[in-house]
Amino acid sequence: MxxxxxxxxxxxxxxxxxxxxxxxxxxxxxxxxxxxxxxxxxxxxxxxxxxxxxxxxxxxxxxxxxxxxxxxxxxxxxxxxxxxxxxxxxxxxxxxxxxxxxxxxxxxxxxxxxxxxxxxxxxxxxxxxxxxxxxxxxxxxxxxxxxxxxxxxxxxxxxRMVLVFGVAFELPLVLVMLNLTGVVTGRRMVGWWRGVVMGVFVFGAVITPTTDPVGMLALAGPIVILYFGAVGFSLINDRRKRRKNPDAELDDDEASDLDLAPESVGSVEPVSAVPGLPEQADSSRASRVNGYDDIT
Known part of the structure; x- marks a missing residue:
């Protein structure tokens, strides 16, 4: 179009x-x-x-x-x-x-x-x-x-209160999407839990206009629960990815084992030797190397 x-x-x-x-x-x-x-x-x-x-x-x-x-x-x-x-x-x-x-x-x-x-x-x-x-x-x-x-x-x-509470409840969903796209791992999110819990409660105390702990707990409590739910989902998702990828546990500078043996259904069969190519008819070409011309 x-x-x-x-x-x-x-x-x-x-x-x-x-x-x-x-x-x-x-x-x-x-x-x-x-x-x-x-x-x-x-x-x-x-x-x-x-x-x-x-x-x-x-x-x-x-x-x-x-x-x-x-x-x-x-x-x-x-x-x-x-x-x-x-x-x-x-x-x-x-x-x-x-x-x-x-x-x-x-x-x-x-x-x-x-x-x-x-x-x-x-x-x-x-x-x-x-x-x-x-x-x-x-x-x-x-x-x-x-x-x-x-x-x-x-x-x-x-x-303002409705929008703040509604948007704040989207935080765990953002973390889950980052994990699904491979940006953040569940193990890293587990390491953040102290800072996240502290930050959520500070955010709840600042964003709610009341001086009592009711508003702060009402906002921070569910977000913390949803955060740990996102962490659990991310850990399960990372484990699923590792099962599908045998090289996931390797370090960045560690090479994976390569199996160069050809496999057939049910057994491994040896590969027969490749027969040599026939001699070239024209033996006067200057570009011939080891009996074969450059194109071959």
């Missing part, structure tokens, strides 16, 4: 993906209030007769005149991108897939089939611990002060 045809196909597939996003975004506008309520449920809101005093509850408000409009558009567009992701991801895959080999397609299918559940699990875990994080943050409010939270900030906080 020439370059112009590739560009035309890319344009068509991008148009289909954008059309799906636009359609879902328009539908999400009519349900934007329910979506904002769902994302803002983690905030302990004050009741009708309850006053926001100290860290007991918070009032969620819009700070500017255009905030309701911009928040609705942003929430609807985000919903459209997420809900329509199967469509535009398929269009992207359909454009790239013809240029991939069979084994590359196999690895891609396995990566996507594992990445989606891992990201979903991380996002769901973030949504579970969000109310705890919100309560801890609001509890730091001194007595005599109230909490007026902007809905934009609440939605940004929720989205």
């Amino acid at each position: 020439p370059l112009v045809e590739h560009l035309r196909e890319l344009r068509n597939r991008l148009s289909k993906g954008l059309l799906a996003i636009v359609v879902v975004t328009i539908v999400a506008v009519f349900y934007s209030e329910q979506i904002m309520s769902f994302l803002g449920d983690s905030v302990p809101k004050c009741g009708k007769d309850e006053v926001s005093d100290g860290g007991n509850c918070a009032d969620v408000v819009f700070n500017t005149l255009t905030s309701p409009f911009t928040t609705t558009i942003r929430i609807s567009l985000t919903t459209g991108i997420i809900v329509a992701s199967p469509v535009w991801l398929y269009q992207l895959w359909a454009f790239i897939a013809p240029g991939l080999h069979k084994n590359e397609k196999k690895y891609t299918y396995a990566f996507v089939a594992t990445a989606v559940p891992l990201f979903t699990a991380g996002a769901y875990l973030a949504y579970i611990i969000l109310p705890i994080s919100m309560k801890v943050l609001i509890s730091l409010t001194p007595e005599g002060s109230g909490n007026l939270l902007s809905l934009d900030e609440v939605l940004d906080f929720t989205t």
